[in-house]
Amino acid sequence: MFRFENPAFLYLLIIIPVIIVIRFLEMRKRKLKLKKFGDLSLLKQLMPDVSSSRKSLKFWLMIAALALLIVMLARPQMGTKISQEKRKGIEVIISLDISNSMRAEDVVPSRLDKSKMLVENMVDNFTNDKVGLVVFAGDAFIQLPITSDYVSAKMFLQNTDPSLIATQGTDLAGAIELSSKSFTQQDKVGRAILIITDGEDHEGGAIEAAEKARKNGIRVFVLGVGSTKGSPVPDGNGGYMKDNSGQEVISALNEEMCKQVAQAGGGAYIHVDNTSLAQRQLNDELTKLQKGDISSVVYSEYDEQFQAVGILVLILLIIEMLILERKNPFFKKIKLFK
Structure with missing residues (x-):
């Protein structure tokens, strides 16, 4: 290397x-x-x-x-010496919603920026774990394959933006299916999909996808970002998005759907607001996952x-x-x- x-x-x-x-x-x-x-x-x-x-x-x-x-x-x-290190850890795929509604500012500084801060803090607590990043809106794609390189993970995280995906919507099912395929094939390793979304414009199939992931030994956690009361969505030009009738678009957290997906996936639902409570809940949930041997290629x-x-x-x-x-x-x- x-x-x-x-x-x-x-x-x-x-x-x-x-x-x-x-x-x-x-x-x-x-x-x-x-x-x-x-x-x-x-x-x-x-x-x-x-x-x-x-x-x-x-x-x-x-x-x-x-x-x-x-x-x-x-x-x-x-790099002149390659070694295979086996460490105790878990594998986490972060599935981040980057639809336009994540620009809403009912969570400071915005739903998307708050999500990035939460993930960064989570990764800072990782030591022997692996993390990957999937971004989704109407489509889903892998932003970062699963890795133990936390510096790269945070760098790719900061570069995520709604402009990366032209197709709008919230295809949770597609995000869960793609995330399920992104883990390594190692045995006895705790695996979790961490979905961060406001759940708006849900396209269906997410509960079935979460159940399938749970049967394959993958727990699905859902972090619902935003307020159930709703908030206008910034358009990126200093104003707010409007619908065809000229009215401001109000985006609200679909909390009930988020809870159903988390329950089907054998995980937990965590509400993300302007407090630090979600961070503590997330860290507690991840510590409960089974830690197995994770192999990593290291240039020593x-x-x-x-x-x-x-x-x-x-x-x-x-x-x-x-x-x-x-x-x-x-x-x-x-x-x-x-």
Whole structure:
């Protein structure tokens, strides 16, 4: 496995195109100045030892050396030892509703943002567990395959937005079915699907899908986000969504349906509001799941690779020094450069 120990240094690569643009502008300015003296072809005959190709080659060698030097500062490393670790843990697939109704702000800062915060806090308590992310609205797809990489899980979570799925609705059945297929095939591992939704525009089939998951040893938990009284849905442009008659769309939590799905899935229903009670309830429920052996591929040793990059930088600098800007009188008959 390849990685950078200090990837922040790679941001310095942005200076490369800046230098190239400055070089281009400088060459253009120089060419305009030469035109004031006379015809360029005539000036070239008057300066037979001047080689523009040599200067260009020296410039690109320096650019390549600088880019490699920045890569070297980032400390490239290669994983050299792979080990299979067995740890006690559970597997959780988070099935997150990203339909437009999750923009509603009856939960601060919004239903979707509150859900993200809840999941982040949950993942922060994980140690030997695996987590995956499924997002759904009218359709469902895997945003992150099941993994023990919690940093990636939180990164993918933050990138979820209603714009990811064009088909609106709340296809809970499809989300449960896809989540059920996303677990590993290891035995004696506690598995749970964590559905986070407001349950609005339910398309049917969710109870049957939850029952099927329970029969396969997967518990289905439902976190209902929002208020049963309802709230207008922001349209993303500073206003609120309206229906065909021009009335504001009011989205309300379908709590009864959420409870039925959780019961069918052998899990629990948890109401998410503006308090921290849901977080504590969720952590308590997950600790009750059976913990089994989870196998993970771990790169336990990394070798530094900056030495090889450093050698390339040194070679490029030596070549750049050996190339003269003017034509070498000893090699005039060898036309490698114009």
